[in-house]
């Protein structure tokens with residue numbers, strides 16, 4: 001029995017994780033849940049799963065949840081809050097696997113603390129690897145703690161890497177759907193509206209990641225994530241646009257073999273893989289290969305998607321540049337959604353923030369968070 005701490009339990013990855021626990025009650029149980037501000041769902045999850053510990057964003061919300069639980073006669077559950085609460089969840093002695101699915105750098109400290117506590121981590125939060133990948137992977141190696149990627153591309157790569165040695169890997173190929181503007185003429189990019197950008201062709205996701213898919217900055221973050229997770233250089237990672245999103249990624253070996261992973265586009269599969277690794281439990285997630293008629297691959301257009309080039313540069317420089325790429329993008333995407341800047345203003349903002357970012361390699365999580373705040377301030381000042 002694996003007892004889980006789920007960070008970000010009310011988000012889409014958190015909910016999918018709970019649906020897997022529901023499906024495999026003999027394999028998994030819930031020890032701790034860390035939520036944000038969704039009180040109703042936090043309450044429902046607490047009543048359903050009876051974790052030992054639950055954390056909410058603020059003291060006020062934690063108080064409200066305690067009151068609601070008392071009203072329905074649910075006792076013996078500790079309710080905590082804030083970053084400290086999330087860390088308490090990720091380091092709970094009763095938990096033996098941590099699912100890290102809080103969006104943004106908010107989950108960084110708790111993820112780091114889980115690794116330091118020796119707990120295997122299923123990582124769905126790519127910002128953690130982008131902002132602090134050097135620190136997290138070093139800590140994981142020192143303590144021999146596995147970090148199992150839940151991001152679909154990296155999960156595919158992880159699967160493909162199991163057949164060869166690290167020294168035999170030539171190139172990691174990340175597939176990208178290309179987003180909704182893959183074929184839009186370049187001169188129309190400045191007029192793209194938030195509504196158009198929020199429509200993703202294959203995945204239903206949160207707002208920021210959907211915009212990041214439209215600019216391909218999401219793939220840029222994944223380039224950095226791949227470099228850190230799999231200990232390869234930026235030159236060893238390439239992107240191929242694959243509109244069907246059927247092949248989730250590929251690994252090319254030095255002998256010329258290329259291995260690909262194919263499955264349904266359902267996040268429950270990478271989550272189950274991470275939870276069960278190194279086993280493969282039988283699931284109901286099947287892919288109809290007989291109905292597959294063709295697979296398309298094409299090189300990405302760096303002129304249309306300047307965020308890709310910015311990400312490759314940042315991946316190579318590492319440290320502060322990766323932090324700034326992520327932070328500046330989040331600020332720029334917010335500004336785009338508020339109609340303060342055009343779609344093309346997103347890469348422009350990131351580029352300007354990166355230009356003013358010194359080459360540095362923060363050594364602690366506190367330094368990472370400070371660099372993150374600084375980059376956000378720079379981005380906000382540029383947009384003001």
Ligand code: MG
Nearest residue numbers: 151152153222
């Ligand atoms: Mg992905």
